[in-house]
Amino acid sequence: MDKEESIDLRELMQIVIRHKKIMCIIITVCTAIAMITAFFILPKTYESTTLVRAKSSSKLDLSGASAAMAALGVGGAATSPTMVYIELMKSRAVVNPIIEQLDLPAEKKENLTAKGFAKSSLEIINTKGTDLIEIKAKGESPEEAQQISQGVVDGFLNLMTQMNQDQQSLMAKFLSGRIDVARDDLDQATQKLDAFGQDKKVYVPEVQAKAEIEKMAAFDTMYSQLKVKEDSANAQLQSATSQLGKQNSALKEFNVADNPTIQKIRDSIVSAQVELVGLQQRYQDKHPDIIAKQQEIAELNTQLGREVSNYVDAGTVTMNPVQAGLIKDKVGAETDLAVTQASLSAIQGLQKKAEGDMSKLSSDSMEYIKLQRDVTIKQGIYVSLVQNYETARVQEAMNSMDIQIVDAADLPNGPSGPNKKLITAIGMLVGLIIAFGYTLLLYSKRR
Structure with missing residues (x-):
């Protein structure tokens, strides 16, 4: 062989x-x-490069869930926005206007899809471990390559500005309607208090009644804050659900009640908020115990947001970053809403228990306390809604700052291809x- x-x-x-x-x-x-x-x-091809830096969005977090609402930049930084930005840069909303501006035959433009154009003319890279995004655009001339590279950045900024403004417009519209309702509730509560004072000739409560009012003030303040937080979380949930509906995809449902870690953190937040109310009844706002308890609640919220993000990540590994981000937004809103409602229930239980201690007061004093507390609560809700509404309007008018341009699109000196x-x-x-x-x-x- x-x-x-x-x-x-x-x-x-x-x-x-x-x-x-x-x-x-x-x-x-x-x-x-x-x-x-x-x-x-x-044919010769030319390549123009733009370098940008991704930033966490500065969207408004009206519900106070700084960590749980991190999906689309509504709060903390549980996820990096770079992968979402890269997907958006290849979207039809960004690419189609670029195709329309290119000097191409009409037939070629009609047959050119955003996906095909992005695949053949764009290379968008995120340097691992950084928030830098490099946009490489190919064209048949130096000017065309520069135009495409700059067009991606301009189109992305316009898209993000529109998306941010749409979200803030939705929030502002929701808050505007709630403000009208809160104003009417406040007017009615004030009228009832005035009418009671004129009828019973009670304009200043007795000393004992005044002490009970001060004792209940911490409950009333916390209740007002939680009610505004509940309304805002509902608005965030509606917004996320609406955007997911536009995706037209079969999306997995996430039930945070199935996650014992999330439930444990949620219960800890409720307990900490109840303890905070008790401390606020005894001390001033700048007391070390109150400050420490507020920091504990903030840390628990951050931990909750991290757990929610990890929980959703485990079930969305096969989805594109945009859909995964929207799901995080939705689950974060649902979790925040559940925590808020549980806290409200606990605070209301303490309120009823404290109200039982007022049985020794006269009926007129008790009625006066009830009416005055109603005014205080509704006034707190109204003021918070107005403040959030004004903030939403300011955010709506602001331009998007989701990325910063580090190196603008350059004009190529020579061809990059073909590789002879x-x-x-x-x-x-x-x-x-x-x-x-x-x-x-x-x-x-x-x-």
Whole structure:
């Protein structure tokens, strides 16, 4: 067997030597064709690069869930926005206007899709471990490459500005309606208090009643804050659900009640808020115990947001970053709403218990306390809603600052393609393959 292989190799070499001129011609022709194609036939391409830095969005968090609402930049930084930004830069909303502005034949524009254009003319890279995004655009001229690269950045900024303004407009519209309702409630509560005072001739409560009012003030303040937080969380949930509906995709449902870690953190937040109310009844706002308890609640909220993000990540690994972010927004709103409602229930239980201690007061004093507390609560809700509404309007008027341009799109000095050396080397390799095939053909005929 070894002898047969030795003879075959020698015979192959003899064929190569005998037909070396033909072999050289085949290799030379293939190499020449590749060179001609690379230098004269293939169109030149130019590449323009833009470097931007992604920032966490500064969207308004009206519900106070700074960590749980991190999905689309509504609060903390549980997830990096860079992958979402890269997907949005390739979207139809960004790419189609660029195609329309290019100097291309009408037929080519009609057949050119955003996905195909992004695949052939764009390369968007996120350097691992950083928040930098590099946008490389290819064009048939230096000016076209620069136009495409700059167009991606401009289109993305316009898209983000519109999305941010739409979200803030939705929030402002919701708050505007709630403000009208809160104003009417406050007016009615004030009128009832005034009417009671005129009827019973009670304008200033007795000393004991005044002490009870001060005692209940912490409950009333916390109740007002939680009610506004509940309304805002509902608005966030409606917004996220609406945006998910536009995705037209079958999305997985997430039930945070199935996660014991999230439930444990939620219960800890409720307990801490109840303890905070008790401290606020005894101390001033700047007391070390109150400050420490507020910091504990903030840390628990951050931990809750992190757990919610990890929980959703585990079930959305196959989805694109935009859908995953919207799901995080929705689950975060649902979690925040559940925590707020649980806290409200606990505070109301303490309120009823404290109200039982007022039974020793006169009926007029008790009614006065009730009416005055109603005014205080509704006034707190109204003031908070107005403040949030004004903040939402300011955010609506602001331009998007989701990315910062580090290096603007450059004008290429020379073509980046085609790669002439690579194409020539490929041509030579093809020639070698053909020559070897020709040698095998001659060998088989000779055998």
